[in-house]
Amino acid sequence: MTFTFKKAAFGGLATIGAVALMAGCASAPEESGGDSGGEALDYLPCMVSDAGGFDDKSFNQLGAEGLDRAADELGVEAKKVESQAETDYASNLQSLVDQGCDTIVTVGFLLAPAALESATANPDLEYVSIDDTVDQDFNGETDAPNIKPIIFDTAQAAFLVGYLSAGVSETGSVGTYGGLNIPTVSIFMDGFAQGVDYYNEENGTDVKVLGWDREAQDGSFTGGFEANDTARQVAQGLIDQNIDILLPVGGPIYQSGAAAIRDSGRDIKLIGVDADVYETDPSVGDLLLTSILKGIDVGVEDAIVSAGNGEFDPSPFVGTLENEGVGVAPFHDFEDAVPADLSSKLDELKQMIIDGDITVESYLAQ
Template sequence: MTISLTKKLIGATVAAGVIVALAGCGSAPAPASSSAAKPADANFKPCLVSDSGGFNDKSFNESAKNGIEKAGKDLGVKPITVESKADGDYKPNIDSLIAGKCTLIIGVGFKLDQAIADAAIANPKLNFGIIDSMADPKNTGKPAAPNIKPLLFDTAQAAYLGGYAAAAWSAQSGANKVGTFGGMKIPPVTIFMDGYVDGVKKYNEDKGANVAVVGWDKDKQDGSFTGAFQANDVAKQTANSVLDQGVDPILPVGGPIYLSASAAIKDGGKKTVMLGVDSDLAVADPSVADQILVSIMKRIDDAVYSTVTETAKGSFDPTAYVGTLENNGVGLSSFHDFESKLPKGLTDELKALQDKIIKGDIKVTSPSSPK
């Protein structure tokens, strides 16, 4: 486990800066590289279906697409990606991939749980994967079929670090309030919020501070949600309801809803900064880079890449993958241009916290953590 020094991507170049780098043990997904072998089966065809957020969400759908496209390039095969515009598209989209002779079909997100489960049961000779879900609609504790590989992430661990950083920033700015709101109230969303709240709590304990959290009550598992993942007026109104309480920063959890938060901040003339989720948002969407303090990342692209390349070798493994700080599956991005503005010693404190989480000295828990 290490803390490496990187900085914001400028074109294809990475300069020096501060990032909480994730390392450790466990079975990590292989980083996207050019070393993958050619498929054992000449008919191997990897396929991906998005949830209704679409592939241009600068978040989990786009990250999954990047992973499968990189795998396809390295393997010399052409992956098929199908975008869902609405929840009703999941089944027909999966059916179209089955009809198109796909041999591995990965669904992006919790919302495809039922559709992937049904398809895997009906097509036992095909391999399936699903992100942020066990594909267990009946809550049995295991996937609905043995040909499903869940790709899960214990994001609460990384969000804990994000919450601590957010509290430190808020205390420095004088706001002494941090905010959050989500898209849908589902485990892949609330797990971020749980870790975030606990990270703020840890900061308060360590510093004798009193930074409050607006938008999520972990004990009650209740808070502010838009009800969807679209960047629309509802999302902007929800962001405003949190921003109006004087928070700095704010954590929008739900793909494109960060755009609504960004617009609400700008339209209100506020200086509030945001935390990104899933991808390194300052890099994924440079238009909001000046608002992104740091991002809480899930390395979905690496998990998808690894699943595709391993399956191509003929070694599909249905064992659930769980991304953690220890195996580099989750973590914080660089602070990019905010690095020079951080409270003194914050990055060292984050490194120490990360080390304690990896060692088990700090237990980060959420009702939504992978079991």
Template sequence: MKKTARIAAVATMVALSLSACGERETDAGEDPASTPSESTSESASADPSQQFPDFKACMVSDSGGFDDKSFNQTSRQGLRDAVEAYGMQEADIESNDPSEFNDNINELVSQGCNSITTVGFLLGDSTLAAAKKNKDVDFSIVDFAYTDDKGDNTAPANVKGLTFNTAEPSFLAGYTAAASSESGVVGTFGGLNIPTVTIFMTGFVQGVERYNEDTGSDVQVIGWDPESAEGSFTNDFEDKNLGQSTATEMINQGADVIFPVAGPAGLGGLQAAQDNDVKAIWVDTDGCVSAEEYCDVLLTSVMKGMDVAVQDAVLASAEDEFSNEVYVGTLENEGVKLAPFSDDVDEELQATIEDLKQQIIDGEITVG
């Protein structure tokens, strides 16, 4: 299939629009977009003129492509932020099909990349194989960690997993969905039945269950059963029509809040919500920024700080401080979070969500 590559000596950062639609409120002083982590900020402030003109930072996308308004797009933003801030060279290759993963990674190795970030769970095997053959290149992979049956890190010294406990904010999203539902039915669906997708869905279900426990309600979730590990999946991350038909079927079953976890295919779920005048919750990015055309139906979004994690990993490689220690984004370190709520979420519910968030951070609520 056709493969596209874009190489720039010093890339111009293409920032996502930060304008939010008027139907949601933002806490005073809060920036909906991810902000650089403390380690990145300290490094930049210590030597603002620090540059790495001979360092080449590179990236391979998953098959959803870089314009997916989701995890590929946000991850590349982190690469571009690093390139812009530190004067690096850049190269990226967009995958159109999983069969291209090996060739795309090898192509970047041949171009002399010092750091290669791969985006997505499905690139796990290809990334590991390339890393073992090219020990002088630092590899980071979004949404994957190499562990044994005991959970111990087995990654080679030149491979870093960038992972995110999205069950935590998804729990808060599930509680929000249940509290906002008028029909007593909410729905979720995924792109594939893989851990990086189902972690969202499980957290969402647990949040609905907590709402029922707290209020004596009986809100039902369709689309995912954590115990049987069975649910609704498009088996595709690209086809918006599949996402739209899946969500429409759930709406026909009474769901009035939809939680799609399917990349670009999930945009079809937002379209179905908009067409049927129901609400939705987006994933990976703040949907009111990345997919602002659907902001009017969004209660909030479950966000992953992939841009910050990627930028930090690239900088660590450039500074010869790279390690294979797995990064885990949590509510506590703000590697995951909820986007600002829409006006449909009242202040009382927002206060409840904030309290639940603190209970998760404190270990009083176990999620996942």
């Protein structure tokens, strides 16, 4: 079977690797405050979280870490406002505008409408949108010239983890569930399922993916991004179907999955998303096979340092395997549980995706 690679929607805009982002971003002024003894930089970077909060051990936390690193590099103080619910988004943004913020970072797909309204009303301010292109009219372009999207084709990394999971599974069933059926969540689930399908095609196996239907583009969802009893019940429903690998997608809902795994008393491996959850939440480290990574912190840091130096660039950044904007975390405690030939195969598949020999379908791979 021949596979072809679909280029990311923004093509050449996704050319800066996550590592290169840090090395290649503009240097802070020599007299920028901090310890330099020079004049303090007159710049206020700000951030609004989504309802998951900055302690979600996931994408909100990564965004905040990137903002804080950029503020330290520039020698300025940053402001962060945490949303408790979707109804807080507009008022939180207005609060930051009123406090004189120069650049406002919005974390998450769900903030896009409020971000667009604020950016349109304040054309002299700069906005950075994590996880959404802010294309509300669906014409393929960001709807305001003062918004920079930072988005990630996580389907590519999830494909590799799906292949890995199919190769490690002993029950022949793996599961996934999400917070809401929105593109930035389902992109993980769909890429994961594609990786399992590819493993089955190559190896003549029939590993099943529960919790996501590629044809229907629908599956198991908790209705939000809270670690609550609903999320636990959804996880338990998959565990009851004999899965032995579980991929929760949606901030802290993985904590409910981890609790359900522990209650089951079974050998079920957990997969993290966004951050290397083994590092951000050691309490579940013994369950984690790996994590599907987004370079959110690096993307935010680069955007804010550039903006603070008067070089704000609204061009979208699209994270891919090629530019290291997405990736797969180490296996940590499960290093010995992954056969060497399977680990080598993942390296081979990664290069095939980068070279264009495998298509990983997603809404960003047009």
